[in-house]
Amino acid sequence: MTAVRDVDVAVVGLGVLGSAALHSLASDGVRALGIEQFALGHAEGSSHGRSRALRFLYHAPEYIALLPPALAGWSALEAESGQPLYWPCGTLFFERPGGPQLALKIPLAEQQGVQLLRLTEREAKVRFPAFRITAGSEAIFLPRGGMLDADACVAAFQRGAAARGAEILAGAPVLGIDLDGDRPVVRTGTRAVRAQHVVVAAGAWTTRLLPGAGIQVRVTRQTVYTYRPSDPAAVGPDRVPVWCDYDRLWYGFPDHGPGLKIADDNPAGEVDPTAVDRSLDRDEERVLSAYLRERFPTVDLSLVESGTCLYALTPDHDFVLGRLPDAAVSVVVGLGHAFKFAPVIGRILADLATTGRSRHPIDRFRPDRFAVGEAARPA
Numbered sequence: 001m002t003a004v005r006d007v008d009v010a011v012v013g014l015g016v017l018g019s020a021a022l023h024s025l026a027s028d029g030v031r032a033l034g035i036e037q038f039a040l041g042h043a044e045g046s047s048h049g050r051s052r053a054l055r056f057l058y059h060a061p062e063y064i065a066l067l068p069p070a071l072a073g074w075s076a077l078e079a080e081s082g083q084p085l086y087w088p089c090g091t092l093f094f095e096r097p098g099g100p101q102l103a104l105k106i107p108l109a110e111q112q113g114v115q116l117l118r119l120t121e122r123e124a125k126v127r128f129p130a131f132r133i134t135a136g137s138e139a140i141f142l143p144r145g146g147m148l149d150a151d152a153c154v155a156a157f158q159r160g161a162a163a164r165g166a167e168i169l170a171g172a173p174v175l176g177i178d179l180d181g182d183r184p185v186v187r188t189g190t191r192a193v194r195a196q197h198v199v200v201a202a203g204a205w206t207t208r209l210l211p212g213a214g215i216q217v218r219v220t221r222q223t224v225y226t227y228r229p230s231d232p233a234a235v236g237p238d239r240v241p242v243w244c245d246y247d248r249l250w251y252g253f254p255d256h257g258p259g260l261k262i263a264d265d266n267p268a269g270e271v272d273p274t275a276v277d278r279s280l281d282r283d284e285e286r287v288l289s290a291y292l293r294e295r296f297p298t299v300d301l302s303l304v305e306s307g308t309c310l311y312a313l314t315p316d317h318d319f320v321l322g323r324l325p326d327a328a329v330s331v332v333v334g335l336g337h338a339f340k341f342a343p344v345i346g347r348i349l350a351d352l353a354t355t356g357r358s359r360h361p362i363d364r365f366r367p368d369r370f371a372v373g374e375a376a377r378p379a
């Protein structure tokens, strides 16, 4: 029979959110163990790659409220790690006049005092010479915000957590979480770990680990494409912002190596996270590269790489973040937009694990909101 080990908190899943939680727990001096099914830094989930956007334009005030502490957390992690993690290049959004996205999000940003500049087509071209918004569209530039280096951020959280005494177990799939005893027990193939509290940060695999929690997650395969520009200096983070075309929900990043990135934010085909086809979709690539050439008409572009990443989506497009009602378990599901919040989500998960509460507004994200009879909120 497997011997049972005791820890204060077990964190299941070491993508960006579990790694951030482990970092916060270790910073608090909590005896914490992080367990990851794959090798650290793997590319099977949602947190890998070179870039993630940090934007202040959001569909609900709860998200905007979490951004200042998130940004402060990134600065602290960058200082701790001694390497660049964040480029404050600003974010640019454009949409045809009368479109739904800016009409919803601009007032919310203004109410929360977020600085935003309305740009004409010409002003956008003067500010970002290599980039073109769609002719006739409205543009909003938010100077605050920018781009994170995803792989470097995840590694920095893990290094910082380990340096503070957190244990990390990689290549160890958790087969189940036993909730029948007085404390939860996490089981891998070879170990059993009893914890005062378990944090589940398993992304696309969440419902497999917590089948009885009533959480609903749809997993989709998203592809990102990176193109080497003929003149990298003209399209670096000092010359190009993170941008999003709100008519199509296509977005892209400046080049901080190895090129300009573009992706489609619309949820793609649903997949089983254990059997994802990661081959290149040549039709999609052709469409997106033609579009990218319109955005950067003076830059020659050649495909460097494509990568697959998973969205873990809830029916109402809001995060899951909170404690389960009847168990010493907290859970997070970050959909297609949680990376930017990782430092504050890590803090929230650590506080939920040790005190049962958070000082941040997270009621919107309660894990039990999918209970039968409760209507899903619109996106």
Ligand SMILES: Cc1cc2nc3c(=O)[nH]c(=O)nc-3n(C[C@H](O)[C@H](O)[C@H](O)COP(=O)(O)OP(=O)(O)OC[C@H]3O[C@@H](n4cnc5c(N)ncnc54)[C@H](O)[C@@H]3O)c2cc1C
Pocket: 012, 013, 014, 015, 016, 017, 018, 035, 036, 037, 038, 044, 045, 046, 047, 048, 051, 052, 053, 054, 172, 173, 174, 175, 201, 202, 203, 204, 205, 206, 209, 222, 223, 224, 263, 309, 310, 311, 332, 333, 334, 335, 336, 337, 338, 339, 340, 341
């Ligand atoms: C293409 C793409 C673009 C994105 N762009 C942005 C953006 O610009 N800005 C932004 O803020 N967000 C963005 N996101 C979203 C963001 O990246 C995710 O919300 C975030 O990475 C989710 O992190 P996670 O730790 O929850 O998930 P994951 O990174 O998937 O981590 C979950 C971990 O749990 C592990 N795990 C699962 N089951 C088990 C088990 N049984 N035992 C042990 N380990 C287990 C997995 O192996 C995995 O490592 C994007 C996502 C994608 C896919």
